[in-house]
Amino acid sequence: MIIHTLGPEATDSYRAARYYQSAHPGDIRIVLHDCFEGIIEHFDDYQGDYFMIPAAFKSCHEHLDWADIHYTHLDQLKLVTCFCYALDPLVLVRRLGATMDAAYTHPSTVALLKNYLRSIQDQSVIHYTDSKYLAYQNYKAANARYVITNQKNVQLGNNEKVERTYTPDMVWCLYQILKNR
Numbered sequence: 001m002i003i004h005t006l007g008p009e010a011t012d013s014y015r016a017a018r019y020y021q022s023a024h025p026g027d028i029r030i031v032l033h034d035c036f037e038g039i040i041e042h043f044d045d046y047q048g049d050y051f052m053i054p055a056a057f058k059s060c061h062e063h064l065d066w067a068d069i070h071y072t073h074l075d076q077l078k079l080v081t082c083f084c085y086a087l088d089p090l091v092l093v094r095r096l097g098a099t100m101d102a103a104y105t106h107p108s109t110v111a112l113l114k115n116y117l118r119s120i121q122d123q124s125v126i127h128y129t130d131s132k133y134l135a136y137q138n139y140k141a142a143n144a145r146y147v148i149t150n151q152k153n154v155q156l157g158n159n160e161k162v163e164r165t166y167t168p169d170m171v172w173c174l175y176q177i178l179k180n181r
């Protein structure tokens with residue numbers, strides 16, 4: 001059995017796939033992709049394989065979320081199972097004295113960022129990435145002010161502060177990609 005999901009290995013999607021793999025001993029191979037849209041575009045090439053995605057998914061490329069995927073591909077995807085598996089703890093990090101009024105997040109977690117920015121009346125511009133891991137990489141490269149990412153990704157510098165910590169539950173959906181009839 002092959003499960004296609006989001007990489008790299010630092011993502012919660014990979015973690016959830018590993019959790020499923022350990023709970024179902026047998027021949028399961030996990031294949032990681034740069035974005036969920038890349039998997040969806042190639043459903044025809046992955047017929048018979050499996051696709052794992054969180055219910056909270058939102059695209060950073062187009063107006064696309066879990067509901068859109070579920071209903072658009074009713075004929076191509078069979079929902080095999082769902083399970084609850086919490087995300088690795090998330091943190092909202094602030095860079096003190098940052099020069100860029102920018103904040104990085106995955107689209108799924110933007111509500112956390114918006115709530116925080118509203119609470120401190122900060123107008124930073126929000127930028128979106130394909131994963132929380134990439135949000136942290138882009139935040140570092142841009143010397144930005146805020147990021148939401150997994151705690152395990154972060155190496156806190158002297159001028160950085162964890163402003164918020166979150167431990168969200170998540171629902172994960174495992175689909176089989178059906179063969180074309």
Ligand SMILES: O=C(O)C(=O)C[C@]1(C(=O)O)C=C[C@@H](O)C=C1
Pocket residue numbers: 006010011012013014054056057058087106108109130131132133170
């Ligand atoms: O960024 C990650 O680590 C992911 O696995 C992606 C993802 C998502 O697509 O919704 C998974 C769960 C969270 O809701 C945020 C991001």
